[in-house]
Each structure stands twice: as structure tokens, then as C-alpha cells.
Amino acid sequence: MTTRIGIVGAGLIGRAWAIVFARAGMSVSLYDVDADALDKAREAIRQSLNDLQQAGLIENVDAPLALIQVESDLLRAMAGAEYIQECGPENCEAKRRIYTDLEAVASEDTVLASSTSGIAASQFTDHLRHPERCLVAHPVNPPYLIPLVEVAPAPATSEAAVNRTMRLMEQAQQAPILVRKEVQGFILNRLQGALLNEALRLFRDGYVSAEDLDKTVKHGLGLRWSFMGPFETIDLNAPSGVVDYGQRYGPLYRDVDRQRNDDDPWDAATLAALDKERRERLPTDGLADRQAWRDRRLMALMAHQRNVSPS
Missing domain, CATH: 1.10.1040.10 (N-(1-d-carboxylethyl)-l-norvaline Dehydrogenase; domain 2)
Structure with missing residues (x-):
């Protein structure tokens, strides 16, 4: 069965993550509250995939593109997602609101990961019922060209969530590292x-x-x-x-x-x-x-x- 990935935010990083996961054969649901961002996302992703094909880094464009769907409804977008990559604003209060919404629609065993560049996960997940499945998975822009991913758990994050994220990133052809303790800005x-x-x-x-x-x-x-x-x-x-x-x-x-x-x-x-x-x-x-x-x-x-x- 194909791994199902949910992505919150159809901006530059969200679109790049969609390419990472779809390129690895995973099903991606890309969500954004901004309908205009969703309209632009698919064509922008297609252009990036064309560039990858011309560079000999993927065999074709249509296969990964077919695995990416865009969705303006959060509940529908995250339905069945085993892993969710949040790519919202670099703002702690905004992320707290997003994670509250995600907890309401995601399955209890779904890993919720943030793309934040420097905010520790505990700062925006400590209010949740299940903070043990939350962590940071910080990419380097663009992640489909630079494979490093910093996996940075909070003190409350379970070892199972960390291990699942590390394995998923390896399956997606990324190069994950583990940030052993919370620190601003990560490594x-x-x-x-x-x-x-x-x-x-x-x-x-x-x-x-x-x-x-x-x-x-x-x-x-x-x-x-x-x-x-x-x-x-x-x-x-x-x-x-x-x-x-x-x-x-x-x-x-x-x-x-x-x-x-x-x-x-x-x-x-x-x-x-x-x-x-x-x-x-x-x-x-x-x-x-x-x-x-x-x-x-x-x-x-x-x-x-x-x-x-x-x-």
C-alpha cells in the first residue's frame, strides 16, 4: 500500500516536500487555505519536475505528478495521512493554531512534523492531547535537491515517532540526522x-x-x-x-x-x-x-x- 502524506502549506517549501515524497512513490495531499496558492502549486511543481527530468534525476514527470493532489479542505486533505508535514508561517502562535486544527482531523498515530527553521517543537505542541507524535523535520531549501533533514524531537516526542520519521525520510531518499536535544536553530x-x-x-x-x-x-x-x-x-x-x-x-x-x-x-x-x-x-x-x-x-x-x- 502506498504511504499517504499530508502537507500543510502550498508555498515554496510545501511544494518542494510534495516533490520529495511523490518522487519516492508516495501519495501526497497538498493543502492550503489560499485557493490562489493551490492554483499555482501544480504548475510550479510540474516545472520543477521538468527541470529534474532534464537533469536526469527523474525518469518522467507524469508519474510523480499523478501522486500529488491539491485540496482546500483540511479534513479531506489529511484523511488517511500516515505522516503530515506542516509548512506554515515561521510563527509560534500560528503553529499552535495549526497543530490544534491538525490534532482535530488526524488519526492519533499520525506523525505531525514541522518544517520550521528554528522553533523547538515543544513551543507549539505542548498544549496538545498527543504531543508524543509531534516533532520537527527541518529541510534545506529546496529539499528535492539538498537531502539533509534535521529530525528534532521535543522532550515529549516518542521514540516510535522519531524512528518512523527517520525511516520515512530514508525511504524518500533524504539524509536525516537526529538532533538529540532541543536547541534553537537546530544544527x-x-x-x-x-x-x-x-x-x-x-x-x-x-x-x-x-x-x-x-x-x-x-x-x-x-x-x-x-x-x-x-x-x-x-x-x-x-x-x-x-x-x-x-x-x-x-x-x-x-x-x-x-x-x-x-x-x-x-x-x-x-x-x-x-x-x-x-x-x-x-x-x-x-x-x-x-x-x-x-x-x-x-x-x-x-x-x-x-x-x-x-x-
């Missing part, structure tokens, strides 16, 4: 935030241009990080592994860390200066084309990774 955004905060400070304080900062990651760190993580990187960068690396370079990193302060690098003046440099290289009206270029490059990377031996 990916905390790592990304640390790099962005330092990048903004280095730019703000005049050490590097925006273009050269991006080149440092693109032609340096990013090349290694595209196929191995930072811990494996340092383990391989010293003759005897990670302890050896720590003895050699730990003092440098400790000194650099002490030089940082707690000021806010996201101030308006810094962002305005960064925007000025970025717009000189890429005018605002070119953003959409560059986003499409990014997705094509991700597709090419995915196709390449499929042809190499798994780690």
Missing part, C-alpha cells in the same frame, strides 16, 4: 549562523570584500565540505588525526575565538554596505535567473554524486 542553522556572523564581521571591519569572502568559501572550504564535514576534514588534515590536529591548531582557533565579541553583525549599516556590493555584481532584477542557475548547479552536483561510490 544546520547554528553552523551556518556561526559562519555568517564571522563573515559579516570580517566584511564590516574592512578585512575582505564581499566577493572575496564568497570566493574563500566557494574555492576553499566549500570544495571539501561538499563531500565531507568539518570533523572529517580536520581528522584528515593532520598525520595522526583529530587529536594531532587539535594540538597543532587548537591554540590558533582559541585565540581567534577570544578576539570575537558579542556585538550584533546584522546591523542595518553592514547589511546596506553588503547589499551595495552584491547589487553591483547582481542587480535585483537578475536574482531570479541566478536562483535558477543555482538550482541547475545543484542538480548537476546531485547527478555527479549519484555516479560516485557512497561513503
